[in-house]
Amino acid sequence: MLDGEPLVRWRWLGDHFGYLADLTADHAVIALVPVLLALLLAVPLGLACARFPRMYQPLAAVFNVVYALPSLAVFVVLIPYTGLATRETVMVPLTCYALAVLLPTAVDGLRAVPEPVRQAATAMGYGPWRRLAAVELPASVPYLIGGLRVAAVSSISLAAVGALVGRGGLGYLFVDGFQRTFPTPILAGIALVALLALATDLLLVAARRVLAPWARGVAR
Amino acid sequence: MNWLGWLHDFFADPAHRSGPDSVVHRVLEHLAFSAEALGLAVLVALPLGLLIGYSGRGLFVVTALAGVARALPTLGLVTLAVLLAGVGDAAVLLPLTALAAPPVLVAAAEGVRGTDPDVRDAARGIGLTHPQTLLRVCVPAAAPTLLAGLRTASVQVIATATVAAYVGLGGLGRYVIDGLATRNYPTTVGGALLVVLLAVAVQLLFALLIRLAAPPGTRTRARRAGRTGRTEEPVPVDDPASPPALVKETP
Numbered sequence: 001m002l003d004g005e006p007l008v009r010w011r012w013l014g015d016h017f018g019y020l021a022d023l024t025a026d027h028a029v030i031a032l033v034p035v036l037l038a039l040l041l042a043v044p045l046g047l048a049c050a051r052f053p054r055m056y057q058p059l060a061a062v063f064n065v066v067y068a069l070p071s072l073a074v075f076v077v078l079i080p081y082t083g084l085a086t087r088e089t090v091m092v093p094l095t096c097y098a099l100a101v102l103l104p105t106a107v108d109g110l111r112a113v114p115e116p117v118r119q120a121a122t123a124m125g126y127g128p129w130r131r132l133a134a135v136e137l138p139a140s141v142p143y144l145i146g147g148l149r150v151a152a153v154s155s156i157s158l159a160a161v162g163a164l165v166g167r168g169g170l171g172y173l174f175v176d177g178f179q180r181t182f183p184t185p186i187l188a189g190i191a192l193v194a195l196l197a198l199a200t201d202l203l204l205v206a207a208r209r210v211l212a213p214w215a216r217g218v219a220r
Numbered sequence: 221m222n223w224l225g226w227l228h229d230f231f232a233d234p235a236h237r238s239g240p241d242s243v244v245h246r247v248l249e250h251l252a253f254s255a256e257a258l259g260l261a262v263l264v265a266l267p268l269g270l271l272i273g274y275s276g277r278g279l280f281v282v283t284a285l286a287g288v289a290r291a292l293p294t295l296g297l298v299t300l301a302v303l304l305a306g307v308g309d310a311a312v313l314l315p316l317t318a319l320a321a322p323p324v325l326v327a328a329a330e331g332v333r334g335t336d337p338d339v340r341d342a343a344r345g346i347g348l349t350h351p352q353t354l355l356r357v358c359v360p361a362a363a364p365t366l367l368a369g370l371r372t373a374s375v376q377v378i379a380t381a382t383v384a385a386y387v388g389l390g391g392l393g394r395y396v397i398d399g400l401a402t403r404n405y406p407t408t409v410g411g412a413l414l415v416v417l418l419a420v421a422v423q424l425l426f427a428l429l430i431r432l433a434a435p436p437g438t439r440t441r442a443r444r445a446g447r448t449g450r451t452e453e454p455v456p457v458d459d460p461a462s463p464p465a466l467v468k469e470t471p
């Protein structure tokens with residue numbers, strides 16, 4: 001309970017502007033680098049799955065289970081290998097969670113290339129690699145970005161839990177505010193996490209407009 | 221770095237065999253609290269979602285809400301709730317319910333919305349009223365989607381209940397948080413392992429339920445979806461206003 005403590009002390013926010021900015025930057029790195037790593041892994045894995053469909057079912061099942069694992073438990077289990085309060089303890093699980101979202105979207109995207117388009121590319125003399133780079137990957141961009149939006153937003157909100165194992169970017173504000181019975185940092189943390197998620201989401205939408213302008217008309 | 225040693229220490233500890241800190245008691249606490257939050261979320265979100273899906277009004281609000289819920293940090297909501305409402309399980313129940321409700325709402329709305337319009341017309345044509353059409357035709361047809369939404373919500377609730385041990389909630393998170401606070405690694409790892417097992421067990425239960433709930437007419441489709449574990453879960457060519465709807469929430 002708050003004994004006369006206001007919900008938000010605006011002066012605290014002003015005094016700690018630089019501190020909040022640092023935490024936000026740290027949070028962005030912890031949350032978003034795993035998403036990029038997952039993207040780098042999802043594309044080749046997705047290609048393999050699109051080519052060998054038998055591989056996909058077991059992989060999808062594994063990642064479904066991975067996605068259901070509570071983050072705090074996974075962080076804790078990793079501590080002996082990656083150390084307490086290190087970035088890796090939080091970033092390794094976040095990479096797995098992001099991959100669990102991105103792999104199905106990568107596979108869907110690669111499968112969505114219409115067969116006539118593929119054949120047309122082949123007929124124009126494209127080899128398999130050039131066809132991949134010039135036709136199949138660009139065609140799957142809207143799918144990948146759809147997956148990236150979900151993965152990035154989840155990753156940003158999940159990274160805060162890392163504060164309980166000593167490294168959670170903005171999540172530290174929740175621990176700090178709770179221990180001092182001081183709601184201002186908690187509210188600032190919630191707002192900054194949500195803002196970071198929103199900004200990332202808008203950035204991805206903008207990226208889709210640039211990279212896949214044709215997808216705009218198809219949007220629901 | 222001795223896993224077997226830690227787990228042996230954890231399970232051999234007499235305090236974890238009986239009494240308030242025993243494994244059985246903590247598992248039951250975790251399950252009871254998660255079920256309570258999930259039940260409350262269903263009570264609020266299910267009727268609302270069914271109505272929205274059936275009328276087709278307010279779908280935009282539902283998807284927007286789900287997007288916002290995904291962006292909110294659970295730890296922040298839980299600590300804030302306890303500061304504002306005081307220590308106690310009731311204070312934690314509110315954010316937990318709030319986080320579990322959006323997936324249920326989205327699943328109910330999308331599931332009902334996805335019923336074949338011809339089937340709905342047929343139901344009306346043989347004289348069923350709107351409530352009858354919704355409850356006897358749309359709800360059974362949407363059952364697998366609904367259960368997939370419930371599964372998403374259960375993942376969310378079990379994970380958040382673990383985190384909520386930080387603000388004093390019982391359950392398996394106690395082992396994790398107390399073990400971290402006292403640098404007692406066997407307790408932390410034992411608790412984390414139990415949380416993982418519990419989460420996987422609940423997932424398997426839902427996978428089974430989804431398979432059983434598929435109405436005969438839609439069985440082929442539902443079975444395919446059940447096998448990949450992703451029911452009606454496309455990540456569509458999207459627009460900023462409506463983020464992909466039935467995607468899983470934060471683990």
